[in-house]
Amino acid sequence: MPALPAGTRNYITPAGYARLRAELLGLIDEERPKVVEVVHWAASNGDRSENGDYLYGKKRLREIDRRIRFLTKRLEAAEVTDxxxxxxxxxxxxxxxxxxxxxxxxxxxxxxxxxxxxxxxxxxxxxxxxxxxxxxxxxxxxxxxxxxxxxxxxxxxxxxxxxxxxxxxxxx
Structure with a gap:
């Protein structure tokens, strides 16, 4: 998604805001905890250097956390306009x-x-x-x-x- 031009508002429709908020809550409440659980399980299996579940899980956690930060910033800056x-x-x-x-x-x-x-x-x-x-x-x-x-x-x-x-x- 493109960056907001400096000094502008992040206009969004009520439906668009609801979609972004639902995505954020889904990441926080559902997807992230599942991935954390897989990473924890994979880490308990020993050698992490060749453990695909562990390596993929850590990568996916970084992606999820990056998206959570992005969505949080965009929703905080959002100006809902009906x-x-x-x-x-x-x-x-x-x-x-x-x-x-x-x-x-x-x-x-x-x-x-x-x-x-x-x-x-x-x-x-x-x-x-x-x-x-x-x-x-x-x-x-x-x-x-x-x-x-x-x-x-x-x-x-x-x-x-x-x-x-x-x-x-x-x-x-």
Whole structure:
């Protein structure tokens, strides 16, 4: 996952935050204790220099601990931003799903997400990506300039949408 640009916030959706937190808790509560148990068992078998369970287990523990540190730092710096607060608006903010057309008329749809949750296979882009930066603050019908290594191209914002707010819980 990319580093956060200096001085920026780590925007993330509530769902993205929940996924990262679940991964962290799973590592701490489930995976790490299992690996510690295997390493302890393997160490009790004597010669550690040729003990694959011991060597692999120690390596895996380092990987788990590195991931735990990374997730902890990212969650501490996270600024949870609910995109549904913009539901019904036509301006592009964090969390928007945007349908746009390039100069050749080719249409694409992307969702602007946090650095730690964007998945390009699902049409999601990080809010710090060039396309997201070009689209942020634009409105439906606006034409914006996208700077790419191939040059500057104009793209037209065709549609902006946000997830609907979750229904309020009953207080009975």
């Amino acid at each position: 995109p549904s607060v913009h539901h019904g608006r036509d301006q592009v903010f964090f969390g928007a799903t945007v349908r746009y057309a390039d100069g050749a008329g080719q249409e694409r749809t992307i969702s602007i997400m946090g650095i730690d949750e964007a998945d390009s296979r699902q049409g999601q882009v990080s809010w710090i990506s060039p396309i997201a930066r070009a689209l942020l603050k634009a409105r439906e019908g606006d034409v914006v300039k996208l700077v790419t290594p191939a040059g500057v191209q104009e793209i037209e914002v065709l549609e902006v949408s946000y997830p609907a707010p979750a229904p309020a819980a009953s207080t009975r």
